[in-house]
Amino acid sequence: MKSTFILLGFLLCSITSVAQQVFKNDELTVSKLKDKTWVVETSDKTTMYIVEGDKRAMLIDTGTKCTALDEIVRKITSKPLDVVITHLHPDHAGNIHYFDSIYLHPADTVMMGEYHYKGKINYVAEGQVFDLGGTEIEVAWMPGHTPGSIVLLNRATGDCFSGDAFGSGQVWLQLEPHVPMTDYLQSCRRMRQLMEQDGIRYIWCGHYPYVKTYYDLGYICKMETLAQRLAAGDTEGAKPFRMPPSTHALGHSVYLSDGPVMIVYNADKIN
Template identity: 55%
Template sequence: MKNLILFIGVLFCSQLGYSQVFSNNDLSITQLEKGIWVVETSDNTTMYIIEGDKKAMLIDVGTKCKDLDKVVKKITDKPLEVVLTHFHPDHAGNIAYFDTVYMHEGDTALIRMLKIPYNGEIEYVLDGDEIDLGNRKIEVIHTPGHTPGSIVLLDTKTSSCFTGDAFGSGQVWLQLEPHSSIDTYIRSCKIMLAKMNSEGITKIYCGHYPYVKTAFDKSYLTDMQNLAEGLKNGTAPEARPYEVKVSIGSQNPMIATLGQASIVFDPEHLK
């Protein structure tokens, strides 16, 4: 059965023009376009590799992938910058394989809360920073909501952005601690949509690619903003209880859906 599932996945990717370049028991790596690879793990976490002329970037590090540093070297031998979109374990769990990681300082509270073992250096990026990979500059956009330090990484060379969980993978979680207000999230949606318009970004590569197997477009962000505004002003479609419970979030979350977008939220922390 496992081999059949793998075959179907490879066939699906080949039909889309994608090319799987590596796999093991922990993960598979597929080239999405020139200089961009998606790393999909056995527990549905996601990383991306971007390669420039001089350096490469690993976006997020997944949870439990053995020898991740060596695996990345099978794709690129260029010096590697490791950037976390936020500090949840499914995006930061493998940081021990790397001497230095970059993230936004807004998530320092999560470093203390989650206590992921790490003896390396954590460097902080700011909104508007650019990381030069050589003929390819990746811009940092601060988009708080899912976490206080969530960031999006813009690659104008391919009209792409890499959003982690800032806008979810079909649904975004806003019920987690530390909580952000719905106003904060609405501002992040507006910032992201403005950047997509001004920088010609057409592809949104989300933080859990195995669930969607494609890039979202701007209409997804528009649905997210409209839903968030509806939750704020009371015009959103009726919410229902959300059954998934997590240790650092509300124990009575609700979920509302509009178009392509769903938001999981704590009714007591919407304001």
């Protein structure tokens, strides 16, 4: 019976979310997802989120191809802003230079040399809570896609802003710096527990334009099953994966899938 409800939830998740557009230019679109929460979709299909409290606001990631991103955010909220980066890949941190201060996990600083950021870098820690005034956003460390990948939890609304920690249908684990599949499996298990036990219901991914909705428990269960197989060395059914050139690409990229859920990994270095 439980598996039936998980499958039903996974199918319902494919229904497009209703998001009301509030701003648009040639590079991005800003739409309201729900009360005090906006999604920013860029022309190259990366995603940022804006969450507002009574006293402060948060920008989650800074995307790419976003001229004057700071000014655009100010069209949505005038409150003091915390800029939090889910991970340091350029499609999520490419516009940090528009902001005087950012937050990120220290495990991703190994990639900071790719940037010439002159602002203040603040490090987040597991369980850290940003109090926006009537809205609290909690940091959860979920290594896998990068060593310092984090998700941001709004427990009151059941929202998780996941960056690329659990992908957008497919999660990339074939990149440098490498994270063992066993570590990613623990991240999947923890995310499942947050959804089963702690009231998290909606995973808003880092490339929302591809899906136009949230991911649910069924998605995470499928991702965990794939990670468990790979962590144990079961690669039956894996196929070659062709990816665009990347400075982060590592080794022989292959993928293992279960319907619409896929893990891309390095066949020569799984754990």
